[in-house]
Amino acid sequence: MQILRLSSTSTTLRRMLVLPAFQDCHENNGLGDMMDEDVMNNVAVRVKLSLTVWDFTLPLTPSLPAVFGISETVIEDRFCLEHGTKGWYDALDHHFRWLxxxxxxxxxxxxxxSMRILAYTCPWPADHPKANEYYSDPRLAAYAVPYAPILSCTDAAKNSLRREVEILKTEAHWSKAYFYLWDEPLNMEQYEVIRNISNELRTYTPDVRILTTYYAGQYTSILGLIYDKT
Incomplete structure (x- = not known):
């Protein structure tokens, strides 16, 4: 059936090309060093085509990662959920799988x-079975590692972060990991904070990736001074 349709379309196109309108266009413009399709570019043709592709699949993992952030407080307010409850985890899991x-x-x-941000892809710690399930999913091109000291800069938070990183670094999916520390920094002081945190992280994980978002406002003149490794 598809072969017959293609044959019919080809026949129709050939008939259109010998119509007087096409011939007049060809004669008026002349040949010169132009291709046939060039001398007919003032004639509009609308053709309906149907194409079927066999034995082709889209890759599971995108070649260009696209990340999308969801505020946990929006989920809590929207669904009247208390942070850390089973319903809260279920809601985050639902949004994760949907995207x-x-x-x-x-x-x-x-x-x-300010605009410090605790960003994380998995709400469970790295040693939880769910974490490996999340991070190992081939559809996931990148994941955010939570930088706990961004909210509470205590020794306990720093030690927890180091344990988290040490666990993740042993996994094959570590190449997907990144830290998102600050949302749209505005000035050099904020970029300096990002730089200091980045340097701290690189003392025990030199290959760490830092995501820094761009602010297109009145402070954009400082962008040439951004730390080149963040």
């Missing part, structure tokens, strides 16, 4: 002072 089916790598977030 992942479209090859979008989600992260959840909570804001701290």
């Amino acid at each position: 992942l089916q479209y090859r979008i790598s989600p992260f959840f977030c909570r804001w701290g002072d």
Whole structure:
């Protein structure tokens, strides 16, 4: 059936090319060094085509990661959920899987002072079975590692972060990992904070990736001074 349709379309196109309108266009413009399709570019043709592709699949992992952030407080307010409850975890899991089916790598977030941000893809710690399930999913192109000290800069938070990183670094999916520390920094002081945190992280994980978002406002003149490794 598809072969017959293609044959019919080809025959129709050939008939159109010998119509007087096409012939007049060809004669008026002349040949010169132009191709046939060039001398007919003032004639509009609308053709309906149907194409079927066999034995082709889209890659599971996108070549260009697309990340999308969801505020955990929005989920809590929208669904009247208490942070850390079973319903809360279920809601985050539902949003994670919903976005992942479209090859979008989600992260959840909570804001701290200024525009400091706690961003994480998995709400469970790295040693939880769910974490490996999340991070190993081939549809996930990138995942955010939570930088706990962004909200509470205590020794306990720093030690927890180091343990988290040490666990993740042993896994094959570590190449997907990144830290998102600050949302749209505005000035050099904020970039300096990002730089200091980045340097701290690189003392025990030199290959760490830092995501820094761009602010297109009145402070954009400082962008040439951004730390080149963040």
